[in-house]
Structure formats: C-alpha cells, structure tokens
Amino acid sequence: MLLVVGLVLLGVFLLRFRKDRRRLSNGVFLLLGLAFTGVWLIGSGAKGDLPVVLAGLLVLLSPLLVLVLAGLLIVNGGQMIRREGLRVANLLPLGLGVALLVPYVLLGVAIFTRDIWVVVILASVTMAVSYIGFLFASFLLYSLFYGSLPYRPGMDxxxxxxxxxxxxxxxxxxxxxxxxxxxxxxxxxxxxxxxxxxxxxxxxxxxxxxxxxxxxxxxxxxxxxxxxxxxxxxxxxxxxxxxxxxxxxxxxxxxxxxxxxxxxxxxxxxxxxxxxxxxxxxxxxxxxxxYYLPSAILREFAAVVIAYKWINVIACLALTALPVLALVLTRDMPHHYGD
CATH class of the missing domain: 3.40.50.620 (HUPs)
Structure with a gap:
C-alpha cells in the first residue's frame, strides 16, 4: 500500500511538473512521494523486527538531529553577523536555531510541572513547527531539484x-x-x-x-x-x-x-x-x-511563506487547535500526571 501511495504521488508530481515546473506544490508532492516510497523500500528489505528497530532509532535520533540543526544554525548566524554585519536578515539563522530549541524547553517544563496544559501548549507548538518544517523541506528539496535542471536554449x-x-x-x-x-x-x-x-x-x-x-x-x-x-x-x-x-x-x-x-x-x-x-x-x-546559503535560503523561504500567508496562517491555526480540541473532548482527564 505504501508503494502504491508513493508511486501515485510521484506520478502526480511528474504530471504537474510537465505542465508547469514553477510551482512550490511540486515540491510537496515530490517529498511525499519519496517519503512513502522510501519507507516501503526500507520495510520491504527488512526482516523480522528490523522495521520496528529502524522506527525506534528514527524516533530517538530525530530530536538529536533537530538539536544538531539548531546548533549549526546558531553558529551560522554568528558567522553571518561577523562577515556581513548586524542586520535583520543576518539574524534569521540565529533566530531559527533558538526557535528550534523552544519545544525542548517546553518539554522540560512539562516534565517538571506535570501540568497537562503545558503539554497541550507543547503539542500545539510542535504541530505548527512540524508544518513549517515540512514546507521548508519541500521548498529546499524542490529548490535543489529545480536548480539542477540543465539550461535549455531557446530564449529571446x-x-x-x-x-x-x-x-x-x-x-x-x-x-x-x-x-x-x-x-x-x-x-x-x-x-x-x-x-x-x-x-x-x-x-x-x-x-x-x-x-x-x-x-x-x-x-x-x-x-x-x-x-x-x-x-x-x-x-x-x-x-x-x-x-x-x-x-x-x-x-x-x-x-x-x-x-x-x-x-x-x-x-x-x-x-x-x-x-x-x-x-x-x-x-x-x-x-x-x-557560508551565505543558510541565511539566504531562509530569507527566500520566509518570503514564500509570506506570499501565501493566508493559506499558511489557516493551516497553522487548524493544527495548533487540534491538541486543545483533544483536551476539551477529554475534559475528564486529570490536570496533572499521576492523579
């Protein structure tokens, strides 16, 4: 089933690409198609409990990878400020690096306070960050793909x-x-x-x-x-x-x-x-x-997000509301863990 979904998504990508290659949504279909197909390939070649082990490793490594990314962005932000000066555009890598640390800070507070509302806030922030992260991955993947296409003469x-x-x-x-x-x-x-x-x-x-x-x-x-x-x-x-x-x-x-x-x-x-x-x-x-690419790519992505601001605002609001809605629907849940 995963393979079928992956191939369908890749097929949609190819059709849309042939019609007009200048769409950000092409990157969304490409990323989803590759993700589903990749998961199928890993699962089909694995034996026994290996898929479960791989999934577990992914869950364990994902937070570490995000922390590493946050550290690299903070370092790059410092480098940009040293080379290019203290400007708003050069603060983007530093700001994103710090923002990626916010969910981990909230998680620490949630564990310490054992307050269900802190967990809900954490879940809401994570949903919004995950959405933006998915868009960024699609943007980056398709930028690399589009940029690798050979030039075709025939222009006036x-x-x-x-x-x-x-x-x-x-x-x-x-x-x-x-x-x-x-x-x-x-x-x-x-x-x-x-x-x-x-x-x-x-x-x-x-x-x-x-x-x-x-x-x-x-x-x-x-x-x-x-x-x-x-x-x-x-x-x-x-x-x-x-x-x-x-x-x-x-x-x-x-x-x-x-x-x-x-x-x-x-x-x-x-x-x-x-x-x-x-x-x-x-x-x-x-x-x-x-050294200039991380800051420049982030500025480009931010500009694209703003260009489609209402779609992205609605999507983020809908996703951040889901944890709150889940808590309301289960309002008999205790407000502290272990109660």
Missing amino acids: AIVVHGAGLIGARVPPLLASRLDRAIEVYRAELAAGRTPLLIASGGKGSDEAVSEAAAMAGYLIEHGVPADSVVLEDRSTTTRENLLYTKQLLGERGESTRMVLVTSNFHILRTAILARRLDLDAEVTGARTAF
Whole structure:
C-alpha cells in the first residue's frame, strides 16, 4: 500500500511538473512521494523486527538531529553577523536555531510541572513547527531539484537580476550572476540565436551608479557586444525586475520569452513569482558562497511563506487547535500526571 501511495504521488508530481515546473506544490508532492516510497523500500528489505528497530532509532535520533540543526544554525548566524554585519536578515539563522530549541524547553517544563496544559501548549507548538518544517523541506528539496535542471536554449531575452553594488563596483555575488548570464548567452549563440541580454537593477541610495549600468559595463568588458545589452534601471525589487523587463520588451516589440538569471538560492522564489505574474520565463542560478546559503535560503523561504500567508496562517491555526480540541473532548482527564 505504501508503494502504491508513493508511486501515485510521484506520478502526480511528474504530471504537474510537465505542465508547469514553477510551482512550490511540486515540491510537496515530490517529498511525499519519496517519503512513502522510501519507507516501503526500507520495510520491504527488512526482516523480522528490523522495521520496528529502524522506527525506534528514527524516533530517538530525530530530536538529536533537530538539536544538531539548531546548533549549526546558531553558529551560522554568528558567522553571518561577523562577515556581513548586524542586520535583520543576518539574524534569521540565529533566530531559527533558538526557535528550534523552544519545544525542548517546553518539554522540560512539562516534565517538571506535570501540568497537562503545558503539554497541550507543547503539542500545539510542535504541530505548527512540524508544518513549517515540512514546507521548508519541500521548498529546499524542490529548490535543489529545480536548480539542477540543465539550461535549455531557446530564449529571446536573458535577464540578469541585480544584487547590490559596492559604490560603483560589482561585488562577487553579482559577478557570479553575470558570469552565469554570459554562459547562457554563449549557449544561445551556439544554438544559432542572438538574444538580448538585459541588465536589471536600479540605483540604491548608497550606490554611485545604477546596478544596471555597472552590470552592463561588466558584460561588455567580458565580451558581450554592446548592441546586445539593454538596461532596465528602475527596479528595486524582484517583482519590479520582472514587470519593468516585460514592459521594456513589449515597447521594443520583442517576444517576452525569457530566462531569468539570479543566484541559486533565489531561483525557486523567482520562478514562482514569474508564474504568478503570468510571464513566459524560466530561471537559472549562479553559485553562491557556502557560508551565505543558510541565511539566504531562509530569507527566500520566509518570503514564500509570506506570499501565501493566508493559506499558511489557516493551516497553522487548524493544527495548533487540534491538541486543545483533544483536551476539551477529554475534559475528564486529570490536570496533572499521576492523579
């Protein structure tokens, strides 16, 4: 039965992926399909009491793994603050690491006080954390899958998203995006196409020139013909990058089929946003420094959760209400263990 459920879920994933690969729900079906199929594989190859032993080990190791993850996030948060400065975005790994410790603190209080309401609060928090954790696992898995897909030539425009300047200088993060855009441009040339290369990004208050101008200079210096480079220098967000680029291409009478070039941690959210804006676009990513990835991925995930905030709020409220509802339905239960 587990195998049937797993294969059905994977089949749904493949159908939805063929229709449109830019959906977060694809990751949900992929994760569930792999989970059911994996459990079936473990169970089918096990003999005797091994499945029970494996399940027991999983139960025992899960809390330890969460504690290890919390410790790694706290360490990474400290590293981000040292390297990038004390900013809200850089506090995300540290904050999540501390948040993962909250259920264990509540569990300790519940054991110490033996109060059933503390247990209910713990269960409610755990339900919400588990839901967010499942979404994050789906997001991370599908981001890795989407990012590993090979680039398919056939685009009319290559759009490079800005990532901030240091004065007028292109920093490493933005340079990696531009280098990836040049690779894509050359792949299109090899396929017999001559796409436009659009540098997209406005001017920040601490920047000497617009991101688009600095990016265009970098592209031309690295061998891209000047007449193939177009500037979009008004945008300040990813959403504006996409909308202004679509408008720019429409004004030029060009096809709006495009590939969006960004950092690897940013590809899935960009793809989801492009789909929501009804753009004919795919996304490819450039590599990012490893130390920067945890914080960046968490920011991307938080932005996706906020984008679908009402669905997630309703789901969390429903799940956190379940333990309270269970206690109300069994209100004759004693308020302290052992009574």
